[in-house]
Amino acid sequence: MNDGPGTDEPTGSGLAAERARRTAHVEDLRGDGAEPYPYRFDRTHTLNDVRRQWGDVDSGTETDDEVTVAGRILLWRDTGKLIFVTVGDRRGELQLFISKAVIGDEAFVAAKRLDLGDLIGVHGTVMTTRAGELSVRTDRIDLLAKALRPLPDKWKGLTDTDTRFRQRYTDLIVNAEARRTFEIRHEMVASFRRTLAGLDFVEVETPVLHVNAGGALARPFVTHHNTLDMDLHLRIAIELHLKRLIVGGLERVYEIGRVFRNEGTSPRHNPEFSILELYQAYGDHTEMMDITQRLIVTAAQEALGTTQIDISGEGVDLADEWPRRRMIDLVAEATGVEVHPSQPLDVLRELAGRHGVAVQPASSTGKLIEEIFEATAESSIKRPTFVTGHPLDISPLARADRDDPALAERFELFVDAREIANGYSELNDPVEQRTRFEAEQRLRDAGDADRGTIDEDYLRALEFGMPPTGGLGVGIDRLAMLLAGVDTIKEVILFPTLRPEQ
RNA sequence: GCGCCUCUAGCUCAAUGGCAGAGCAGUGGACUCUUAAUCCAUUGGUUCUGGGUUCGAAUCCCAGGGGGCGCACCA
Structure with a gap:
């Protein structure tokens, strides 16, 4: 795949265009004096902390309890002047309730430029939507790290095992x-x-x-x-x-x-x-x-x-x-033949051959017994x-x-x-x-x-x-x-x- | 190492010798309670690579590469 940094400007879509678009976002932020990769962010709660502490708040309730959380943007539901964002951290997910009226016009425009995959820090108050979804009523968003590459589909995830293991970071994000x-x-x-x-x-x-x-x-x-x-x-x-x-x-x-x-x-x-x-x-x-x-x-x-x-x-x-079972007893049960390392090689070779073991000329009686065990008894041990x-x-x-x-x-x-x-x-x-x-x-x-x-x-x-x-x-x-x-x-x-x- | 299977857009998958497509993501637009939001419009392809057969190849054949499974080796 060609995913080097593009010098010219790709138009349309595709990975190169997507990365160019997101890179431009980073440049624009820097141009505005903002830092797209700040040094640190202090959160007060993990996403599961919020769930544990406020999980039983009634539907449609707005608390005055302030939290500062951080996570990666996984889902984005934009209804115009109200945006629902699902963020995830290592152990949980939580919804952000981003209302234009709450966060302010300027911050709302900035929020709209965020992408799936971006890491953000959020301040707000805990609430529960009318539908009963625990959320953070967001009044401030900090971009903590811009994602230049798009995430795999959130719901299908990655299925190609090769990609999952090579790009374990991606696997861990979505899976x-x-x-x-x-x-x-x-x-x-x-x-x-x-x-x-x-x-x-x-x-x-x-x-x-x-x-x-x-x-x-x-x-x-x-x-x-x-x-x-x-x-x-x-x-x-x-x-x-x-x-x-x-x-x-x-x-x-x-x-x-x-x-x-x-x-x-x-x-x-x-x-x-x-x-x-x-x-x-x-x-x-x-x-x-x-x-x-x-x-x-x-x-x-x-x-x-x-x-x-x-x-x-x-x-x-x-x-x-x-x-606790002796190997020779398990072999005897599986084959109906008593075995012991002291037996002549020929006897064990014959038994091994009967059970499909490829007999090496150098194999000792002990080695043969082990191989007969592996061929007959081992697979039935659950x-x-x-x-x-x-x-x-x-x-x-x-x-x-x-x-x-x-x-x-x-x-x-x-x-x-x-x-x-x-x-x-x-x-x-x-x-x-x-x-x-x-x-x-x-x-x-x-x-x-x-x-x-x-x-x-x-x-x-x-x-x-x-x-x-x-x-x-x-x-x-x-x-x-x-x-x-x-x-x-x-x-x-x-x-x-x-x-x-x- | 040998055998079989597999590889198509960023992701998930169609197209079985006859115009390379869909969903998601992206882009433009609408929407202040969504739940994979929805609706309208739309961009995006070295079909793993290289050969060959054919009027025509994602598709058939050969070689190579990655992965999976089985065998071998081993825990």
Whole structure:
């Protein structure tokens, strides 16, 4: 689109002409000694404040109560010498009653030059129209910022998802649903912080730039530090740094932050996403399940005002019991065949093939069980369910189950067929951890780019002694999707990753 | 990365091989209680881009670009 500043004067309509018209308005104001972009404006009430305080005033009442409000012009109904304007701020909308007789001839003429999209500050008295609409009987209007571009249609809004995500500012102006979604996301994260503060956790910030990105199975982004002249990876998890802090004696730590995984996008994946990771000394995976449930139920209550949510058309109360089911049991139920990582590879390969899993030659028995789980049982999990007892060989940082050395003391929380959280009893035996790292390194060398490397500094930390520890990671974006009731991750990320325009 | 779908005015959408249109927004006019105000008039187009087929292409074909969905990868 050609939307550069026009030097000549477009006539007629269209975007260029519209911008020229509005720019001319700005010039005219400056010519008259007015400031179209003043530095500040002090309002006495938000639009919802006015509603709360005067919402029950009878129809046709004019009060003497003065208010100063601000907002963006969203609708304009001009009946000649009386104009009704709907303005909106971040949480509400309110009508302005602009009467020529009240505001005066000169100001009325100036008001008529305002456009949809302009930001204005208004002084007046609170009234209710004969039709019962709460309004501000306006006696003064200040232009706070001129909008040079026209807004999308107020009622149809934006439908093109590309435009909505690229121009999120426009989406947020016209789409109350979008504003609500991000408000829920904010409340959810704020709730996490309150809950964790109540449990005596401390919030920390650890490096995003890693020499070797570890703590998860994923391919990292590579970047470069110029003066150190070295390649660095963006972190794929926060885990290993937080556990160093457990070694350091911080006992209860968490970080809410961004991690980066060099993978494709989907309705459930964005290359950068947000995660809450927390670690608690002297706890194990069962305690982590309790905390997960508490964090999420509390967040739902505080962000939505209820624990009742809709999961693909089905009403679910998050406050109900969350079942804890072993992965191998769920697979057995779904396939009718008992499975265990100790079984011969051939048996599991055959079962995987029968359920449509594309078997990689390098897949271990544990990996096959996980894939069979994903192919058969995962999609039927709607209500919150802890899937536990993952095969140990796909859980290189988790402790072995105290009753079954082939399984990990690990859980993943699934809701609506999506993984929301992951936690375990943390492996704190440095010798065992080295063996696991070495196995990862071998798989990596064999061509599995998602596998990890040996992190010597982390091993050194463990050698100083890490207390028994429970760890948890919660996918912020996916949980926000669940609470906001949206079905793509781009709806809960303000600026999702997109290819550049043009 | 592969497959399918999609892209028309600032926004929302029509036009299915035969004159590129409507509603909203904009512009001009009327109106002092509107509620997506209403009424009259009216401006506005690189039909994503580049090729091709055809007397004629928004429409059919090819290539490219953006987006969506599915698969793969993954949380």
